[in-house]
Ligand SMILES: C[C@@](CO)(OP(=O)(O)O)[C@H](O)COP(=O)(O)OP(=O)(O)OC[C@H]1O[C@@H](n2ccc(N)nc2=O)[C@H](O)[C@@H]1O
């Protein structure tokens with residue numbers, strides 16, 4: 001029997017997010033800085049004839065799941081008749097602005113590309129990923145990046161790999177509704193790539209560290225407002241401001257060490273769901289694939 005190929009689907013944070021316009025097709029033009037977290041979902045892939053998804057949250061098993069959509073897209077693209085049993089261990093908050101669904105889709109694209117021996121180049125996988133969601137390409141590429149377009153034009157970036165305390169407000173923010181909201185700021189001036197790649201201090205000096213969804217989401221979702229205030233009060237030792245990721249609801253603050261993030265977490269207490277993770281500029285998905293390849297452990301899972 002083949003072994004299971006086990007791969008992470010990490011979370012992302014938007015360290016800033018500017019909405020710079022709206023395209024004729026309704027999608028929004030963005031400028032955002034993505035960094036990965038060493039925390040996320042886990043997917044397991046085992047070769048079999050049919051395609052099957054199992055999950056610790058059974059309500060997530062449906063034809064709409066981005067993992068199954070990614071698998072079908074790969075089958076269509078390559079004509080492969082192979083299937084897989086895919087196990088999803090869901091840990092990331094859903095509709096949390098940390099990209100769980102998009103990351104699962106990217107891990108499915110890269111994992112099945114290996115499992116099925118398809119050898120599609122990463123560039124093509126990123127193009128396929130964009131058909132599934134605007135945030136999928138950055139997870140396929142696996143480098144922290146300044147993103148433009150709808151999030152698919154990527155320039156590698158190297159923000160500090162600090163620790164983050166992430167609070168998970170007890171609400172789900174609907175991304176589509178937030179993008180469509182009439183009060184959303186859509187006219188933030190565009191910045192040059194070089195400004196986006198500056199140091200954190202310089203980004204702060206240039207007033208780049210804001211998320212254009214945040215004022216709207218704070219107004220509409222009191223749970224998010226409360227969490228930002230909690231983080232602001234608890235972050236004495238934080239090296240930066242509390243901010244929201246993506247279209248929400250998660251909010252985060254950066255710290256120089258895990259201990260400092262833990263101290264802030266302790267002052268907030270357990271009424272609010274939270275986690276601590278390190279920001280990483282290479283996706284844990286890519287590090288894991290690289291390590292498995294170096295240890296010649298991929299052959300045990302593939303055709
Ligand atoms: C806001 C962001 C920031 O990273 O993240 P999340 O909060 O979802 O994590 C992303 O732009 C979310 O990207 P993603 O969740 O992949 O969006 P998609 O599935 O492609 O699109 C869902 C819907 O959001 C709107 N949309 C999405 C992306 C974009 N640049 N402009 C848009 O207007 C469109 O109405 C689209 O139909």
Ligand SMILES: Nc1ncnc2c1ncn2[C@@H]1O[C@H](COP(=O)(O)OP(=O)(O)O)[C@@H](O)[C@H]1O
Pocket residue numbers: 060064065066067093094095096097098099100101102104105175246247248249
């Ligand atoms: N594998 C998946 N994991 C999570 N959500 C998924 C998945 N596939 C499809 N979805 C749908 O996408 C929605 C938002 O996805 P998610 O990535 O968790 O949000 P966000 O991008 O805000 O972090 C969910 O509410 C769910 O309906």
